[in-house]
Amino acid sequence: MNNAQRWQCKVCKKKTSAIPNKRQSTTYNQKRNDILPLFAKLLVNKNAISRTCDSLDIGVSTYYNKLEWLYRCCLEFLEKFETKAFSEKSFKEVYINTDKLYYNLNNVRKKGQGVKKYAGLEDNPVQTYVVVSADALSRYVFRADVAYDWEMTVEDLKLDTALYKEDHLNDFSKKNNRLDFSYYPQEPSPNDNQTQS
Template identity: 55%
Template sequence: MSKRNLKRLSTFDDKVVQIETPIHEDEIHNRQNDYSLLPPQQFAKKYRSLLFQPVKITYKGKPFEINTNHCLDPYCKWFGLPQRKFDDVKGKPHRYFIGSPKDGKQRINCNDDPINHGKGQLTLNCSTPTASNWSLAEEILRLETLNRTQSFNNKDYEFHKENCSISIASPFHHPREFYRRGKSSSNSEKWQCKECKKITNVLPMRNQSFVYHQKRNDILHDLAKALINRTPVKRTCEMLKIGSSTYYNKLEWLYRRCLEFLERYETEAFSTKTFETMWLNTDKLVYNLNNVRKKGHGGKRYDNVEERILQTHIVVTSDVQTRYVLRSDVAYDWNITLEQLEQDTVYYKDDHINNFSRKNERYRFPFAPQPPTLADTQSTLEYNDERAKFEKRKMYIDGLHVNSSYTTYAQLWLI
């Protein structure tokens, strides 16, 4: 189909980034068995293999490996190098060892070079915080999905009724199997199957309908001006005489059109250019996000159960010399739900493993608190306190804040 076709926003079903699950079914089965038998510390120690294990992903048809757990000091000899075991040295030391946790998170420390000790560049006994490679891969998937559009294709249309004898035919490739039935009021073309007589509307070309499916297209320019001038949502709705649902529908439409513009002009232009040197500057814009309660969870009995205003970060990276903004991403995932978090916790047993092994470590709630097991070191009182905070969060709008460090990692990787 032509590049001039109308597009839609990408969804996670499109799998713009494919992630290979780093743990196998056998390990998941073993986790299920050991969860109630081992104390949390022993359980985490047994299943810490993901610390230095790269996570494999496929991006734009090319394979990549995500691994951030290495020395981050550019003056250290081990800077950027993966874990290694020196089998030829007595004691078989490793390049890194797990140090004492700080702020509840594990850290890795650099060992001395056992082969060329005291020669050349030195190791500096660096202490580096660990990160979850798996969770970082998931953040890369989230950012890339939000910044991509997809063309409508045959799979987005149903041109035939059930049991139609020519169900594989489409008007794009088999036009003789269809009748043309004119155009709809929104300028979409109508096709009718000659066999089952089903009529299907096909989206028009972009140059045929700039504001397809927009009933109030006359307000789009005013809405765009209000956004640029940072006019509050409520005030914009009053000025344009629209409801909040219309406001957000138009906002999504403008966002998609901006992505189409970037893909059509800037992405293609950058793909053919090379730069010898680029100086990048990454900074965070902090703003307060209103924490809105869900319908039915209002009233004084729900006051003070969660923060009314939450700090939210926008991570921006730009070129220092040209001031060209390469990416701007919000460290907030509005697609995740606490129910999904609960399912992952029960399946992967994330509450008893280290932070670098968790799939959802990037979220404010990396796991859902679970009742203490017989071998657990957590008391029932401590569990009830954690669970109460988790349940209170369910009273507010879906979505979770993302640790801005993971958003920054993912953004720089994509750049």
């Protein structure tokens, strides 16, 4: 059923199977592997997270675990098949269309508010950006960057580095860690006793 290789003993006729690897089974190491096709369909059709969880009878943590697993599968498919195919293929003409989109995240935390009104919580939605480049004829998406900030300048990065000392912070603490260059190189101060490493 899971495409695993099976063996049968010639004496006692007992059957056994080996645990399939990722290449043999797309549902390898998944507890709720029966929901994966419907999960992918709901995700592509832009179904809401709460509605998807209700339809599949799963929790939010399971939803995000499945989402991360599906994303890894897509990256593996891209690396295994499409990268090799495009390295050997040539195109006469390509019309690349790039769109920049703003969208607001509505992940407002209402837990712990009790019976109080939620006034003010939804007034400041988190705004983020997406840049997508695709071929207009084949509709093939070449690249999509989420949380892309096209309003950030080098001067803003230099100011943030000086204010928040981002060149001395871990990656998870940096304000601009989403960028390729998360801090502006600074000259060491007279009281800086850190080593070069």
